[in-house]
Amino acid sequence: MNGSSLPLLLGEARLLRGPDEQRALGAALALALPAGAVLFLEGELGAGKTTLTGGLVAALGFAEAVTSPTYALMHAYPTPAGRVLHVDAYRVRDVAELYAMDLEALIAGSRLSVIEWGEGLYADYPDAPIVRLEHVADEPEVRRAVRLR
16 A cells, blocks of 8 residues: 555654544545555554544444444444444454454455454554554643554
């Protein structure tokens, strides 16, 4: 994937001032990523991964709320542009559990797949960008987004 086509360049860090800017980055990513792409999101709890995903899914036409799939492991959001798969691998001990849930076919049939806590899958999707969201000290509403790959 051409790094210059994404709204966040490789190694670039951007401050996101509040949930609206987190959603806006998600929307920009949704429009820049090609059909079938995988996007990995890193960040501690509460860093804004699901908020960013909400903007991404909304940009593709899904009008309802997006929630964290921490307990379900996966949510699929139907959009006019195609399904968006949202995976949270935080509670997964071994990525084989995700593959046993037909992850490859789900990704293949999705317009876009967003995977949180997906470090165990990085090698399987070497072209997928990785974006880390971080809290900013003494600024509770601000997050730093950094593109790692």
